Amino acid sequence: MLRELDPLLHSQLRLGIMSILMSVDGAEFTFLKEQTNSTAGNLSVQLDKLSEAGYITIEKSFRGKKPLTTCRITKKGLKAFEDYVNALKDYIKP
Amino acid sequence: MLRELDPLLHSQLRLGIMSILMSVDGAEFTFLKEQTNSTAGNLSVQLDKLSEAGYITIEKSFRGKKPLTTCRITKKGLKAFEDYVNALKDYIKP
DNA sequence: AATTATGGTTTATATTATAAACTAATTTAT
DNA sequence: ATAAATTAGTTTATAATATAAACCATAATT
Numbered sequence: 001m002l003r004e005l006d007p008l009l010h011s012q013l014r015l016g017i018m019s020i021l022m023s024v025d026g027a028e029f030t031f032l033k034e035q036t037n038s039t040a041g042n043l044s045v046q047l048d049k050l051s052e053a054g055y056i057t058i059e060k061s062f063r064g065k066k067p068l069t070t071c072r073i074t075k076k077g078l079k080a081f082e083d084y085v086n087a088l089k090d091y092i093k094p
Numbered sequence: 095m096l097r098e099l100d101p102l103l104h105s106q107l108r109l110g111i112m113s114i115l116m117s118v119d120g121a122e123f124t125f126l127k128e129q130t131n132s133t134a135g136n137l138s139v140q141l142d143k144l145s146e147a148g149y150i151t152i153e154k155s156f157r158g159k160k161p162l163t164t165c166r167i168t169k170k171g172l173k174a175f176e177d178y179v180n181a182l183k184d185y186i187k188p
Numbered sequence: 189a190a191t192t193a194t195g196g197t198t199t200a201t202a203t204t205a206t207a208a209a210c211t212a213a214t215t216t217a218t
Numbered sequence: 219a220t221a222a223a224t225t226a227g228t229t230t231a232t233a234a235t236a237t238a239a240a241c242c243a244t245a246a247t248t
Contacts (some may be wrong), residue, residue, distance in 0.1 A: 004106075007106075010104070012104060013205080016096050019096070021218070025213090030226075030227095035095060035096065039206075040225095040227060040230080046202095065214065067112045067212090067225090068212085085197090088186065092182065094181045101235090121194070123196070124195075124196095124216075132239065133237075133239090134195070134196080134197085135196090135240090136237055139237085160196095160245075161194085161195055161244090162195085
């Protein structure tokens, strides 16, 4: 039947973030902003949500004198992403 | 890279409705309600949106003395669904 | 003749997404 | 040296969306 779709992942921007984080080992805020074509504000909010859910970690540091935000997917996030994709298949299979 | 996801389809309930309508030739309101596990109110609203977008047709008739609402996907809806699925693949491919 | 059930629609509320405004520091140009 | 613009974000306000609650009309049941 039609399974539930994790509402945290069923959002274009958050799904895009997670999708990118699945394929890289850490992504910077600015990189995510470019790749997802989002505004900084929206990205900031959605990263926080993913972080609060434990799906990603957000590490704040400095590169030279500028702040640098680096995001990584967690084991929990990876599992959630896989579960989401599996559930989604019910909806989109031919 | 990451394509836009048609916001009309990127909703659990509307996607579920469309997914079902892809595989049957017409579905009744009550059937969709059962299969999607939604409330009548929510279903009614989402069906209207899909209908307004021209993704489905809603035919109202009577079965005996009771109202009967039958939904069908349109050619436009089919195209939109396929486009959505293709765009989504960017996000979920391994 | 009340009560309950069916098949919905409408309206109100909660949630979510997005945009706008702001902060703080750093470059660049004058 | 200082004003203007850029970078790298965060916070707050507003718009959009989803969901739930309340409602309506008719029919069937007790």
